[in-house]
Amino acid sequence: MLSQKTRYAIRAMQHLADNYGKGPVQLAEIAEKQNIPANFLTVILSELGRVGLVVSQRGRDGGYWLALSPVDISYGDLIRVMRGSLALVPCASRFAHEKCKNCVEEGECRTRALMLRVRDATAEQLDAVRLSDRIDPVPGFTDDQLEA
Template identity: 70%
Template sequence: MLSQKARYAIRAIQHLADRHGEGAVPLSEIAARQKIPAKFLTTILSELGRAGVVGSQRGRDGGYWLAVAPSKLTYGDLVRMMRGSLALVPCASRNAHERCTNCIAEDECRLRALMLMVRDQTAELLDSIRLSDPVEPLPSFDEMVPEQSHGA
């Protein structure tokens, strides 16, 4: 699962991508519209600023903006910046590989093989979608899933 920090970062960057080219966006606007605690958002945007993704200006007319064109940034880039890896288990990471503790040999582990396939498919999808690509919200989960019968 994505961490709360990664989810907040993606929502904040989506907000800035929607406002790309309009100048500095106040922190208070991003925090309110995306329901992100301002203090945590400041930390996240500072980290993204150090990575060169976000620009900032202090002062009355200050705020944040996307320092990279939305067409140049993928969701895979963002997840890697915030999470470090797309893998669900450390032994399936392509960039931050670690052997799992209390596991069988990697060359005998079918779980690792499965998780590498999941990681590679996830990377392919996330790396193919840019912030400039439309991603439309879907109905809530309750509206999408028909009620399950209880007692079966």
């Protein structure tokens, strides 16, 4: 599952993408419209700024905006920045690989083989979708759907 921090980062970046080219967006607006605690949002936007995805300007007319066009930022890139990896287990990570503790040899592990397939399919999907792509909300699950 994605951490709360990663979900907040995605929503903040979507908000900035929606306002791309319109000038700086104030932190208070992002926090209010996306239901993100302002103090936490400050930390998130600072991290995104350090990796070159967000730019900020201080002052009365200041705020935040995307450093790149929304078409140049994939959801895969964003999640990798926030999580460090798309993999569900450390031994399946392409960029943050670690051997699992208390496991069989990697070359013999079927769980790792499965998780590599899941990681690759996840990366393919998330790297194909850009902040510029339209994503329409879908209705929430009903109680009947949750029980099935």
